[in-house]
Amino acid sequence: MSKLPSISLRPGDPGEVDALVKLATTAYATSIGKLAEFSGREAELHQAFKRFVTAAVDQIIVAEQDGALVGFAATEGRSDEISDVWVEPAHQGKGIGAILLAACEAQIKQWGFSCSWLTTHAQNTRASNFYRVQGYALLNVHTAPSVSLPDITYPKALLGKQLSRPDASKAASMAEVRVGIDTLDPMIVSLIAERFAFIDRAADLKPALAMPARVHERVEEVVANARAQAEGVGFDPDLTEKLWRTMIDLAIHREDKKMGDPSHEPAS
Numbered sequence: 046m047s048k049l050p051s052i053s054l055r056p057g058d059p060g061e062v063d064a065l066v067k068l069a070t071t072a073y074a075t076s077i078g079k080l081a082e083f084s085g086r087e088a089e090l091h092q093a094f095k096r097f098v099t100a101a102v103d104q105i106i107v108a109e110q111d112g113a114l115v116g117f118a119a120t121e122g123r124s125d126e127i128s129d130v131w132v133e134p135a136h137q138g139k140g141i142g143a144i145l146l147a148a149c150e151a152q153i154k155q156w157g158f159s160c161s162w163l164t165t166h167a168q169n170t171r172a173s174n175f176y177r178v179q180g181y182a183l184l185n186v187h188t189a190p191s192v193s194l195p196d197i198t199y200p201k202a203l204l205g206k207q208l209s210r211p212d213a214s215k216a217a218s219m220a221e222v223r224v225g226i227d228t229l230d231p232m233i234v235s236l237i238a239e240r241f242a243f244i245d246r247a248a249d250l251k252p253a254l255a256m257p258a259r260v261h262e263r264v265e266e267v268v269a270n271a272r273a274q275a276e277g278v279g280f281d282p283d284l285t286e287k288l289w290r291t292m293i294d295l296a297i298h299r300e301d302k303k304m305g306d307p308s309h310e311p312a313s
């Protein structure tokens with residue numbers, strides 16, 4: 046059985062400014078630093094991080110694993126913007142970023158905001174995928190200066206997440222109804238996109254297993270699960286079944302198309 050990482054969070058300490066700056070500059074070099082024109086500017090970047098960490102150290106949330114500093118995150122003052130999430134490269138992919146992000150979101154919610162937002166380099170696909178999985182929706186892509194070195198501009202993705210959802214029973218006007226719907230739809234679309242990524246993987250894997258696109262027993266199992274889930278939350282199971290059968294038909298159609306397409310290269 047694999048050992049779960051024992052991550053603990055605590056506020057930053059003024060005595061560890063240099064260690065935090067080192068962590069951030071190392072993580073930066075392997076992400077944004079590879080995408081934007083920062084070469085030859087390492088010393089200035091180091092200074093910029095040092096100024097930021099020194100000024101904000103008590104607002105920084107530090108992650109430790111077995112006593113070692115493995116990451117940190119920060120909000121832009123007491124605001125709804127998450128300005129920094131850095132994880133030591135050797136410790137990336139272990140869920141530390143998700144823990145740090147959730148800690149920032151909990152603070153933002155506590156301060157009374159209903160959304161959190163952040164920017165990342167638009168071509169930093171690893172970061173974008175991470176934030177998408179954590180529930181962030183892409184709001185726009187715009188060109189803006191680097192916070193650390195403002196003479197350098199690069200395409201930034203603005204990502205946002207709804208931290209608390211509108212309550213339908215409290216919507217008093219059609220305008221509020223529509224705000225509620227417009228808040229939920231981006232989340233639903235993100236989840237559908239994630240679900241269909243698994244459908245695409247099924248189309249990759251099924252040919253080698255001689256499995257057809259439509260597996261009747263599995264379809265019935267998925268529909269039964271959705272009906273049970275609907276009943277559990279007090280929603281109409283028949284309506285849920287209709288929605289799910291339509292979605293599954295679309296999924297099977299997509300699998301069939303991919304599997305029959307001679308240009309489709311199944312992943313090994």
Ligand SMILES: C=C(O[C@@H]1C=C(C(=O)O)C=C[C@H]1O)C(=O)O
Nearest residue numbers: 247258259260263264267293296
């Ligand atoms: C993903 C699969 O392919 C199809 C799609 C399904 C779905 O959308 O959940 C369920 C059954 C399958 O026929 C699968 O076989 O599990």
